[in-house]
Amino acid sequence: MSTTHRHRADPKRTETRPFSGCITWPCNPAAHGGVCLIEHCKCGAWRAINSNAGQLETALWEPPAAVREVHR
Numbered sequence: 001m002s003t004t005h006r007h008r009a010d011p012k013r014t015e016t017r018p019f020s021g022c023i024t025w026p027c028n029p030a031a032h033g034g035v036c037l038i039e040h041c042k043c044g045a046w047r048a049i050n051s052n053a054g055q056l057e058t059a060l061w062e063p064p065a066a067v068r069e070v071h072r
């Protein structure tokens with residue numbers, strides 16, 4: 001993966017999970033309490049997005065090696 005690669009979510013692979021806590025800083029408390037979307041890039045990187053009533057809290061992209069943390 002080159003450093004110029006820009007991660008893009010593959011909509012077909014986006015997972016929807018119940019909200020399970022804050023995922024990033026700065027925090028957007030209004031995005032808490034809804035769902036947590038897990039987006040996957042074709043390169044294997046992923047990121048979490050808390051979504052509630054139109055409010056979003058978007059985490060940074062994580063490298064593929066970190067996937068196990070969220071899938072356990």
Ligand SMILES: [Zn+2]
Nearest residue numbers: 007041043045
């Ligand atoms: Zn990527």
Ligand SMILES: [Zn+2]
Nearest residue numbers: 022023027028
């Ligand atoms: Zn938060």
